[in-house]
Amino acid sequence: MISEINRNLYTTVDIGERLRDIRKNNKYTKELLAKKLNTNISVIESWEDGLSLPSDRYLDKLSDIYGLPRNYLMGEIK
Numbered sequence: 383m384i385s386e387i388n389r390n391l392y393t394t395v396d397i398g399e400r401l402r403d404i405r406k407n408n409k410y411t412k413e414l415l416a417k418k419l420n421t422n423i424s425v426i427e428s429w430e431d432g433l434s435l436p437s438d439r440y441l442d443k444l445s446d447i448y449g450l451p452r453n454y455l456m457g458e459i460k
Contacts, residue, residue, distance in 0.1 A: 395432030397457050401444075402430040404455065408448055419443055 405415055405426075412426045419425075419440060428434045436444060441452045453459050 393457070394435060397435060398430045398432035400457050401436075401455065404448055404450065405430075415447075418447055
């Protein structure tokens with residue numbers, strides 16, 4: 383069970399790094415992205431630090447903002 387938890391955490395960290403890279407490549411600050419998503423910076427930081435994942439609602443919004451498919455944002459495709 384612990385190895386499964388570690389694997390899930392690692393995946394969450396990878397997704398967070400991907401989301402951070404996408405945000406930076408699109409020239410968004412955390413503040414601007416939080417404003418576009420109608421949320422606060424701590425939510426963005428939580429995703430990017432691998433502490434949580436975006437909900438379906440936020441994934442849809444991120445997909446629209448960046449013009450990328452949801453499964454790319456979540457690391458399912460490269």
